[in-house]
Amino acid sequence: MTITEILGSITELLLAGVDTTSNTISWSLYHLAKEPQIQEQLYQEVIRACPGDKVPTSDDITKMPLLKAIIRETLRLYPVVPGNARITAENEIVVGDYLFPKKTLFHLCHYAVSYEESIFPDPQTFLPQRWLRGGDDKIKQHPFGSIPFGFGIRACLGRRVAELEMYLLLSRVIKHYKIRPDPAGKTVKPIARTLLCPATPINLQFLDRRALQEEERATA
Numbered sequence: 507m508t509i510t511e512i513l514g515s516i517t518e519l520l521l522a523g524v525d526t527t528s529n530t531i532s533w534s535l536y537h538l539a540k541e542p543q544i545q546e547q548l549y550q551e552v553i554r555a556c557p558g559d560k561v562p563t564s565d566d567i568t569k570m571p572l573l574k575a576i577i578r579e580t581l582r583l584y585p586v587v588p589g590n591a592r593i594t595a596e597n598e599i600v601v602g603d604y605l606f607p608k609k610t611l612f613h614l615c616h617y618a619v620s621y622e623e624s625i626f627p628d629p630q631t632f633l634p635q636r637w638l639r640g641g642d643d644k645i646k647q648h649p650f651g652s653i654p655f656g657f658g659i660r661a662c663l664g665r666r667v668a669e670l671e672m673y674l675l676l677s678r679v680i681k682h683y684k685i686r687p688d689p690a691g692k693t694v695k696p697i698a699r700t701l702l703c704p705a706t707p708i709n710l711q712f713l714d715r716r717a718l719q720e721e722e723r724a725t726a
């Protein structure tokens with residue numbers, strides 16, 4: 507590899523491989539802090555699949571459907587890559603009643619698509635259960651309702667790594683800490699700066715579960 511290729515690859519891996527997953531985890535913690543019931547359900551799922559001092563591994567993740575649903579719902583609300591583009595290089599195409607000549611540049615706004623009410627009822631609300639099989643709110647999902655990793659041969663190369671990274675991190679964090687929201691009660695909105703990022707800092711409290719349990723025992 508030339509030095510230019512090495513520098514280009516490092517920049518790309520930092521942008522594609524670090525900021526994407528870290529922003530997504532920040533949003534999922536933000537919502538779990540605001541939704542203590544969902545956080546408790548996740549905690550129960552994690553300690554059921556991975557009891558005692560055991561550190562969650564990729565095998566344990568297969569027993570954590572809620573964990574996966576939380577990441578999917580987070581990426582629906584905050585698709586960290588908010589837009590995607592494609593050029594129809596070779597053929598003209600018809601979409602609905604419109605004819606697009608060849609070499610048309612299409613831009614897909616993931617952010618707008620994944621808030622479509624006919625596909626996701628109550629689209630502004632964080633509802634991980636909409637992704638769970640057999641869940642009350644489960645509707646027949648449109649396969650392209652939310653495609654945060656893109657689609658086709660140029661879809662995200664790091665998808666599996668990214669998902670595993672986020673599942674492992676979130677399950678480990680939840681196992682050790684109870685997450686509480688910013689006592690100042692500030693709402694954080696997203697902003698597109700190439701990637702979709704929090705417009706203001708996300709402040710959270712992390713309470714050590716072991717210390718909380720010891721405190722509870724001491725006061726009982």
Ligand code: HEM
Pocket residue numbers: 519522523524526527530581585586587590591654655656657658659660661662663664665667668
């Ligand atoms: C939450 C995490 C992530 C999301 C939502 C995400 C999303 C995306 C999207 C939408 C694309 C463009 C796909 C398309 O044009 O159809 C993409 C491309 C790409 N992503 Fe990710 N990504 C994530 C994490 C990662 C990670 C962790 C890595 C590397 C370890 C990575 C590496 C790449 C690469 C190399 C491409 C370019 C693929 C190509 O052009 O053929 N991504 N990603």
